[in-house]
Amino acid sequence: MFLKNLLNTWNKISLVKQIIIGLVIGIALALAFPTQLSGIVILGDLFVGALKAVAPVLVFFLVMSAISQHKTGQKTNMKSIILLYLLGTFLAGTIAVIASFVFPLELTLSESVSDITPPEGIGQVLKTLVFNVVANPVDALINANYIGILTWALLLGIALRHGSEGTKSFLADVSEAVSQVVRWVIKFAPLGVMGLVFNSIATNGLKTLSDYGMLILLLVGTMFFDALIINPIIVYTATRKNPYPLVLKCLKDSGITAFFTRSSAANIPVNMRLCDELGLDKDTYSISIPLGATINMGGAAITISILALAATNTLGIAVDLPTAIILCVLSAISACGASGVAGGSLLLIPLACSLFGIPNDIAMQVVGVGFVVGVIQDSCETALNSSTDVLFTATAELAEKRKQNKA
Secondary structure, eight states, rough: OOHHHHHHHHSSSSSHHHHHHHHHHHHHHHOOOOTTGGGGHHHHHHHHHHHHHHHHHHHHHHHHHHHHTTTOOSSSSHHHHHHHHHHHHHHHHHHHHHHHHHHHHHOOOOSOOOOOOOSSHHHHHHHHHHHHHHHHHHHHHHHHHHHHHHHHHHHHHHHGGGGGGGHHHHHHHHHHHHHHHHHHHHHHHHHHHHHHHHHHHHHTHHHHHHHHHHHHHHHHHHHIIIIIIIIHHHHHHHHOOOOHHHHHHHIIIIIIIHHHHHHHTTTTTHHHHHHHHOOOHHHHHHHHHHHHHHHHHHHHHHHHHHHHHHHHHHHOOOOOHHHHHHHHHHHHHHHHTTTSSSGGGGGGGHHHHHTTTTTHHHHHHHHHHHHHHHHHHHHHHHHHHHHHHHHHHHHHHHHHHHHHOOO
């Protein structure tokens, strides 16, 4: 009875608070019993292993289902909105790359990485990219070749746009089922984070915490810069009006809620109400808001870029300008396939890491680091992603009205 009551109490606590508890317990145990409780490390290994297993399948079905559901023929501002979504996501990834060059960080990884051979230049990177694109889809899934997975998901999704409704419904059901498996895995994030933090601190000491602190500052600082500088510039360019009243309203009414729910999908009803309050066209925002929860992922692009470049710094891989530009594009594309569940963008970090020849085992350690900082990172990321769904929907409509008034 006691255990049942304890479990019920635990389940009533939000995931964010659960991860914080796991983080604190992991730190305390590592400081008090660094050698006696070494078995705790297996919790982190199991968590990373489960993520490694489900991530390729998640990316494949999530992207394929999202592309196949797209419908043509509806007269809305969707072209402008999609352009703003893609532009915003690309620019977010770009400023993340710039921030990573200005403030380079290294991560503390548990496994030896001395046997990694960095790519010799942009030619080798492009060659690897092309051959990964044309990889066998089954082989891509087995070997976690995320570039190949993304390519096949996009191609099959486009082809299935002309498929039957039953087929599309089946894909949506499979996508939701895999997402549910991810939710089950992430339920164990507190235990996984406890094991990962215990291993890091017991092995490397409290210096690890300062590394995480700097990583959080870089991630959150870049997201704030994107929300308060880059996005307002985009809005002003399109509308020629002071962007900050709209930007701040979206952050307040949508961003704060998304910060605590940590799910763009869960925040869709909030965004719908905000669009109605702003007097936007329902035929447009009823499509753009759900779509934005899938492809408008500026915060995810920031997370992917910064953690991927932190991995390259850790491994001593030099990143030149052409490769950095490819990373900006790749992070924007991969961010569009980020899962709607908490921590979904972290599962796409291996996609960016594969650009630099970083093995999947090492990339999944970086994902583990992402979950450690995810208590703050993922909340800020979701707030940025979800609030800009409304922001860019409103921007497209205001820009269209401006054109009509000029005409």
